[in-house]
Amino acid sequence: MIAIGCDHTGIDLKNEVIGYLNKKKISFVDFGTNQTEATDYPIYAKKVGHAIVEGRCEQGILICGTGIGVSMAANKINGIRAALCHDVFSAKSTRLHNDANVLVMGARVIGAGHALEVLEAFLSTNFSGEERHIRRIEQLEN
Numbered sequence: 226m227i228a229i230g231c232d233h234t235g236i237d238l239k240n241e242v243i244g245y246l247n248k249k250k251i252s253f254v255d256f257g258t259n260q261t262e263a264t265d266y267p268i269y270a271k272k273v274g275h276a277i278v279e280g281r282c283e284q285g286i287l288i289c290g291t292g293i294g295v296s297m298a299a300n301k302i303n304g305i306r307a308a309l310c311h312d313v314f315s316a317k318s319t320r321l322h323n324d325a326n327v328l329v330m331g332a333r334v335i336g337a338g339h340a341l342e343v344l345e346a347f348l349s350t351n352f353s354g355e356e357r358h359i360r361r362i363e364q365l366e367n
């Protein structure tokens with residue numbers, strides 16, 4: 226199960242992501258927002274992050290204007306490894322090396338076509354499981 230969230234700037238890109246997930250028959254929960262009025266990105270980052278650390282979802286996707294605000298908010302939660310990726314290489318690498326559990330994108334930074342390629346790379350790449358990467362990930366926790 227994938228948790229998805231965005232602020233008001235990310236609704237269109239989130240809908241593109243939802244279309245992709247539906248096409249691939251990947252289950253998801255949409256934590257909003259779906260309102261175009263300005264809202265606060267930490268609300269949605271926390272909803273997605275908590276759904277993952279509480280075991281209700283395995284991975285998450287977060288979108289705000291730059292991707293930076295939701296990254297900051299999500300990475301405050303112990304157990305969340307949110308990776309801001311605007312290219313396929315980073316998306317693959319963060320799964321292989323960091324076992325990132327949240328993909329973050331900036332709706333004002335990346336176009337939908339490229340974003341879906343980044344998403345596909347993220348979702349189709351497994352963590353390497355290598356000892357050095359496990360050791361480093363463990364050091365991320367408080």
Ligand code: RB5
Nearest residue numbers: 234289290291292293294
């Ligand atoms: C909203 O204007 C914008 O600040 C937000 O989407 C995000 O980019 C913050 O990091």
